Amino acid sequence: MNGRYVSVNAHDGRQFQAYLATAIGGSGPGVVLCQEIFGINQAMRDVADFLAEEGYSVLVPDLYWRQKPGVELGYSEEDFQQAFGFYQAFDENAGVDDIRASLNALRQLPECTGSAQGVVGYCLGGKLAYLAACRLPEVACAVGYYGVGIEKALGELEGLQGRRLVLHAAELDQFCPAEARAEIFAAALKTPGVETYLYPGVDHAFARPNGHHFNKPAALMAHERTVA
Structure with missing residues (x-):
């Protein structure tokens, strides 16, 4: 796949960059893909390209742009420490604002068809996908892979209002241990539209x-x- 970077207008009038992977047919339903703590690196671009092969037009916003635009880290110990620093300083509320701006930008692109849009996220992005589903009515469905810290924001589920939310969890995940998963899964059982795996x-x-x-x-x- 041949992706490209596009500019997105933030709510405060500034701009940030996002990677766009176009659906294999030239256009398709829009998905905003939220990064791990390592920025828009090759792994995130590969995921976007893979979803594009499934027929989606995928936009990956640079969620660290307020701290440092263009962060792209690998998985060495040094890179992990840098990534963790960005994560600790990250403003989740601003991140959700940037997801909203990305959804708006995606809607206006000819590569995006239809009014229904989704959000998919991994790690940090997994929690952001969760928050976006709960806060943004324009999100038709959202998928979070091993989101970190969701158990601290279960009150947000009141805003879901029946929209589809899928949460994938790993049994051995030290960042979302069994106690946290139990809280998340229990809350999900009481909330229409939520699937947990x-x-x-x-x-x-x-x-x-x-x-x-x-x-x-x-x-x-x-x-x-995720794509069901």
């Missing part, structure tokens, strides 16, 4: 292509549930 024997980032914890069977199963 636990993948046994896999760790955080099990769906990252070529990652250390990549588990192909679990990743494929999660993908099938």
Whole structure:
């Protein structure tokens, strides 16, 4: 796939960059893809391209642009420490605003068809996808992969109002341990429209292509549930 970068107008009048992967047929339903803590790196572009092959037009916003535009980190210990620093300083509310701006930008592109839009996110982006589903009425559905910290924001579910939300969790994920998962799954059972899936024997980032914890069977199963 040949993706490209486009400019997105933020709510405060400034602009930030986003990676656009166009649906294989030239146009398709719009999806905003929210990054892990490592920025828009090759893994995130690969995920966007993969979704584009499924027929979606995918926009990946640079969610760190307020701190440092163009962050693209790998998975060395040094890069992880940098990524964790960006994560700790990240403003989630501003991130949701940027998702809204990205949805608006995507709607205006000829590569995007239809009014229904989705949000998919991984790690940091998994929680942001959750928050976007709960806060933004323009989000028709959202999918969060091993989102971190969702158990601290369960009150947000009141805003979901029946929209589809899918949450994928890894059994061995130290960033979302069993106690946190139990809280999330219990709240999900009481909320219409929420689907939760636990993948046994896999760790955080099990769906990252070529990652250390990549588990192909679990990743494929999660993908099938994501695009269902």
